[in-house]
Amino acid sequence: MLSADDKKIIAQLWEKVAGHQDEFGNEALQRMFVTYPQTKTYFPHFDVHPGSEQVRSHGKKVAAALGNAVKSLDNISQALSELSNLHAYNLRVDPANFKLLSQCFQAVLAVHLGKDYTPEMHAAFDKFLSAVAAVLAEKYR
């Protein structure tokens, strides 16, 4: 699904993300909660206001999972296998929400990287996030 070129571009993009990973994860979540308020229903136990430590800490985990997947582009399914179990069997997040977080993460990249987030990167990273979402959704039944 990801071409050799896609993989190269995704790895290049992630080099730009490195160092801002936690911050980007946090901002993507904050943005998701504002843009798509229905996503907050999965986090009733969280303080979701701007500046929330819980959201910051969760953003760090989400970004780390994405970084982990970037390191395993040839086998994202294996790299995120535990997370896939968690989302399918425990959290039961409607998979439609994965696309919402993906969009928010891309908006964060565009805001921070500006012109450095090229259309080619956008295209490759969009495929990557779809692949991640597919893995997180693959065990639902």
Ligand code: ZNH
């Ligand atoms: Zn999720 C959790 C990742 C999406 C909801 N996540 C989680 C974690 C991680 C993740 C890493 C942690 C785990 C542990 O701790 O072990 N996610 C992720 C990713 C993605 C996601 C990568 C995509 C891209 N999620 C999502 C969405 C939602 C969610 C969209 C909704 C809306 N998650 C969730 C929850 C949780 C999680 C609810 C749990 C939290 C707590 O802490 O409690």
